[in-house]
Amino acid sequence: MQSAPERAAIEIGGIVQGVGFRPFVYRLANRLGLSGWVRNTGEGVQIEVEGDAAAIEEFRLAVRDEAPPLAVIYQLRAQPIPAAGATGFAIVESARSTAGGEVSPDCDVCDDCLAELFDPDNRRHGYPFINCTNCGPRYSIITGIPYDRPATTMAGFAMCDDCLAEYHDPGNRRFHAQPNACPVCGPHLSLLEPSGAPVCGDALKLALEALSQGKIVAVKGVGGYHLAVDAGNQAAVERLRQRKRRDEKPFAMLAADLEMVRRHAHCSELEGRLLLGVERPIVLMRKLAGSSISDLVAPGNGWFGFMLPGNPLQHLLARGHGAPLVMTSGNLSDEPIAYRDGEALEMLSGIADLFLTHDREIHTRTDDSVLRLYRGEPLFLRRSRGYVPRAVQLPAEQASVLAVGGELKATLCLTRGDRAFMSQHIGDLKNAATLASLEQSASDLQSLLEITPALVAHDLHPDYLSTHYATALGLPAVGVQHHHAHMASCMAENGLEGEVIGVILDGTGYGTDGTTWGGEFLVGGYSRFERHAHFAPLRLPGGDAAVKEPYRMALSALYSLHGDRLFDQPPAVLSEVAQADRPLFLKMLEKGINSPLTSSCGRLFDAVSALIGVRSRISYEGQAAIELEALAEQGGEVEPYPCQVREEWGHVLDFAPAIAAICADLARGRSRADIARAFHRTVARGVLDVCRRLREETGYVRVVLSGGVFQNRLLTEEVAELLAGDAFQVYCHRLVPPNDGGLALGQAAIAGTMQARG
Amino acid sequence: MNDDLILLGHGSGGKLSHQLLDELIIPNLSGVPAAGQNDAALLNIGGVKLAFTTDSYVVDPIFFPGGNIGDLAVNGTVNDLAMMGARPLCLSVGFILEEGFLKSELARIVISMREAADAAGVAIVTGDTKVVPRGKGDRIFINTSGIGAVEHSLSINGAAARVGDKVIVNGCIGDHGIAVLSAREGLEIDSGIKSDSAPLNGLVTELLPLGDALHVLRDPTRGGVATTLKEIALQSGVTVKLSEENLPVNAGVKGVCSILGLDPLYVANEGKLLALVAPERAGEALAIMRRHPLGKDAAVIGEVTESSAGRVVMETMVGGVRGVEMLAGEQLPRIC
């Protein structure tokens, strides 16, 4: 018995455009025998279906459950409307086809396309630009809105008849796939000499030959150029290090598949899943003993960073080479990654022997994302390609804010309603090209997402270039304290409201009192905070010079114990300072000349790293602490050192007793790994001690952990376990990095909340 | 920090100083041209073109290697006139003395003022002395004002930089700031770092024949070369590109700066000038400087690369290009 037809209007919000959503709806409606139509709107997708009530209900469920892989549905609203007696189902063109800003991130090749790529009978066999509505480049090639082919860097390629037929067929996987292409009509690979002269022959084959001979090949990827070299070839890796002037910073590698990864690194089930995700991040995994990879790939580091191919060209290269390739960003030491063809040749011609490039332009530079696994959850070190510009859900609606982040790992954040869009990793703003890229990204993101911010949020540091940029915009500007922003960032991504205890273990940041903070215990929420406790301040001898030369922090810590008898002490680190320079060093510490006091936790790790002889000078950011962590992991089950909580106007967590004990252990010849391990436990124990006091004072049990030091997995685990074991509710970062790469999210949440309160 | 109060940074010559001028002082005075502008005012009095300037000196300590507060007060004002291409004529001097200050020290200071004035060829023609109670001042403060004759028809000023101009400095940078710092903090460095305090009017006289090719003259005092170049870039609406490799810095200053973590680009000078010269005459300008006793170590340190929004960038030793900005006050740690 057939009941009278019913009709429903369905509205869907999220990333539902440019991801094959309408053809999916079309096929689904046909399968269920429903009539009606689907169209894109400013907010997402709108559907009307008419037919049997049960079929409509099934349709409603299936739209959510069977949605295409790249679609992300935030909301789905359905309501009954009067039947119209329609027949057939149609995809209706909308007047304005793109949503106010949910742009899909770039995505790896889907299984269907991958099968075609390696199918000798397919017309796209071996074609490095294969894609469909379920996969391929998005964010990096979109030049404007609406998201149509003319608004991508594919605009200059006219589709051939075959491709056009696919593009117009609602039943085809390439229906409205904007970057659709084939060898007849699409982009092509080419191989160039550093001079720019083309090399004749099969570009891919010749590039693979060069790689197997140990040559350095610059490869144009989705978000920018990489430098590729055979990771097993010691001489080749060494040449890359010399030419890139990158002494020790670990290189990431590309492997063809999980099996290849597992020959060189401990790759758990979960890590495997991260590697296989469509985002294709770099995942840090513990090195496997006996790996054939050059020890110059990640010197002094217990971890390898691997990624699996994230685009068709990488699939072809990785399979063709058959062994791990170094795949590091194509830049000079401080410069942003090269992404425009001319600029890449100019910048990398002194590094690369050959350029494997192509004629599909990259519009938006996006570095690879980097993460590691922590307690079964991903921990971002850098959130970029594959994840941006996917939104982070905020706990509440707020005013539209542009937040400009910090200075060293700058990212932007734009908010609309209860969504926060984090930009790609932009980098160190002291570099002129990076600063220009911040300004460009800010305006690109605003137009792409159609957000006009009502206010701008920035760090309190008066000299951060992001602060200069923000305050010159002419918008109402909100200065946000650095560690308050870290705390709010962790709160926001965890959906927390109200007030919490924030344990912010960080490098350095400008405090509300004009001094330099960095080991902070804050109590508060988005709209206010108080500094309840902090690490005991140490001098930062020489300001930023102390960051590059951790021995300065060791000297500073020893000075706090021994004063002007500093150079009479036994630790070997003191020999870093020549006899002739010692009086000046002492004066600098004594008078505080360019040696501000800082409560930094990161600098305390530097001090200990230098003190026990791990690292006195660094060649990349965080190196001293990273190597200290690697050493500590080899330590045994040891007791923590003593530390002390002093009551001043707040609680002051003082590690001077630990430093003294470490010196005694060094003199006794105790294993450095055990010392490093015991130090980690000491910090964790000190954090627990302070948190208990704060719980007594405030009654709060929720603790958020943020700040760059929480990239340290060992410490994060120790802290989280101690706190959780003492009935605290612990929140860590999972969606944005704990370092300054996540700062903008917190700035945006704070500024937006303050605005809402007027 | 309290926004209602004057901070030390408001006197640093950096960003806060500019804000104070632009937001508080200039709007409340009339007839003053916009801030951050030139070292002296140009006046036309009955057809006679004059340059007029004033400056106060509060340096601590008052005696330092290479000079004292007295010759500094003369040279500083002479140099401000010279940077307009003016021939310094006469100075006034005002002393503010703290009760209890030693007469012998005052005498030393006054004598070195006379010597400095003689060396610069200017006369000290009028003055004033006030004494404040013990604790209401810091031993001695000096104000000098100066008048100079403008005998050229060039328009040498901070807004005159043009694309292609070479940036020339007459010698090593940072000596004065480091000499004063070592004396103040008792650093006991025996690398012979002395203040470069000197009158630059003689050197400028040699440069004036470059005529229209001489676009900008500035003395990079407080805030150092970085701050002065940023001012010029902003005033002229150009981008200046420095080369770190070509910056002349004395080995002693370099050594102290590297231990103290200071950037010589931001350290004060008292006997240095920056000249922005059209490229075709730059070689000649450099040769003129090198022949002069105050320009032996002169060097081309950069050039104006494009007309745009007032930027200064520096090509670093490792090949990157970093932005150079005015600081709010002291050099603060920035790395998180």
Ligand SMILES: [Fe+3]
């Ligand atoms: Fe930070």
Ligand SMILES: [Mg+2]
């Ligand atoms: Mg002056």
Ligand SMILES: [Zn+2]
């Ligand atoms: Zn596909």
Ligand SMILES: [Zn+2]
């Ligand atoms: Zn085609």
